Structure formats: C-alpha cells, structure tokens
Amino acid sequence: MTMQRRSFLTPSAAGAAGAGMSKDVSEVITRTPALNTAGGQRTGHQAVGVGVSGRSVGGMTTHGLLNAWPDARITPAVPMSCVDMGNPSPAVRAKVPFAHGDRDGTCSISSARQAYRELPAAKAFLTFRGAGHSNYFGDSRTVNTFVDWMRWILYGDAAARDRPGADATSRTTTWESALS
Known part of the structure; x- marks a missing residue:
C-alpha cells in the first residue's frame, strides 16, 4: 500500500487528482449559500467567509484552490503534507x-516549502521535526495553531492572530511566518 500511495502522489498524478477535487470544493462553495435561503437546511445562518483545509491529497486539493484551479472566495487555506500545485493565482x-x-x-x-515561498503574506510554515506524513495531524499544536489562524482570518480576532507562534512553538517544531 505504501508503494501505491507514493506512486500516486507524484506531482503529475496529484495534479490530476487535485483538478477534480479542487473543482468539487469550488462547486460546494457555490451551492452552500442556497442552504441559507428560506426553507433551506441552514436558514438563518450567515457565513463569515470560506476557509479550507486538507492533508495529503486534501492538502493538494487545498493548495490547488490557490493556483491551478483558483477560487477567490477562499480567505484562509491550510494545506498539510502536500506538494506544490503550481504558481499562485493573483486572483x-x-x-x-x-x-x-x-x-x-x-x-x-x-x-511544500517551494509552495510556501511562492505565496505572498500572510503565510506561515509549521514544521514538525522528525515527523512523517501524518503523525502530527491530531497534535494539539496543529489544532490550536490552525484554529487560531482561522479565527484571525474569518472573524478578525486580533488576539488569535498573535497566538499561532506560541501555539506552534516547541522543541520539536519550527514556526516561521510572514504576516504582513
């Protein structure tokens, strides 16, 4: 199974998978507001913005929404364990x-570092030293860091903007950011 997974996640195969999945995510974003109309499943709820996140192929899907298949409605995006899906879209x-x-x-x-370098601020990179593809995913540093990031971007929570560096800091992580 590991060999299949590695061969699947080549940049060209990831691009093929990311195209369909990124477009699917955009379609969900397009159709979701209809659920907020009178009689819809989410009547009376107002979205504050659109954030996306994913790990592995989901991370590549997330990154694909920023470049090859751009969706300008996305304000925070958190790609984890991904490969570079191309140059960022100015849109x-x-x-x-x-x-x-x-x-x-x-x-x-x-x-992933190349993808990071290509993006304008605000951006950050949380490296888990000694970690593999997925063993950091449920780690409290991951969860707290990215919940704070989402709170900052989606709700304008100034205190949350300043927390990710502290959330992510430990002897086994490296946090770098360019916030402006």
Whole structure:
C-alpha cells in the first residue's frame, strides 16, 4: 500500500487528482449559500467567509484552490503534507499556513516549502521535526495553531492572530511566518 500511495502522489498524478477535487470544493462553495435561503437546511445562518483545509491529497486539493484551479472566495487555506500545485493565482488573496513533517516520505517537504515561498503574506510554515506524513495531524499544536489562524482570518480576532507562534512553538517544531 505504501508503494501505491507514493506512486500516486507524484506531482503529475496529484495534479490530476487535485483538478477534480479542487473543482468539487469550488462547486460546494457555490451551492452552500442556497442552504441559507428560506426553507433551506441552514436558514438563518450567515457565513463569515470560506476557509479550507486538507492533508495529503486534501492538502493538494487545498493548495490547488490557490493556483491551478483558483477560487477567490477562499480567505484562509491550510494545506498539510502536500506538494506544490503550481504558481499562485493573483486572483486569490488567501492567507495560508502550511504544516509538514520534515521526514515525510510521501510528500516532499521541499515541494511544500517551494509552495510556501511562492505565496505572498500572510503565510506561515509549521514544521514538525522528525515527523512523517501524518503523525502530527491530531497534535494539539496543529489544532490550536490552525484554529487560531482561522479565527484571525474569518472573524478578525486580533488576539488569535498573535497566538499561532506560541501555539506552534516547541522543541520539536519550527514556526516561521510572514504576516504582513
């Protein structure tokens, strides 16, 4: 199974998968407001913005929404354990923190770092030293960091803007950011 997964996540295969999934996510974003109309399942709820996140192929789907298949409605995007899906689209102004293990044998951290370098601020990169492809996913540093990031971008929570650096800091992580 590991060999199949590694061969699947080549940049060209990831691009093919990401195209369909990124377009699917955009379609969901398009159709969701209809649920808020009179009689809809979410009547009376108002969205504050659109944020996306994913890990592995989901991370590539998330990153694909910022470049190859851009969706300008996305304001925060959190790709985790992904590869670079291309140059950022000028139409997208999402604020993007990445997360990646530096020992990921499935998705190269160097490819994710390239994606990070290509994006304008606000952006961040959380590296889990000694971590592989997915063993940091449920880690409280991951959860707290990205919940705060989403709160900052979606709700304008100034205190949340300042917390990710502290949330992510430990002896086994490296946090870097360019917030402006």
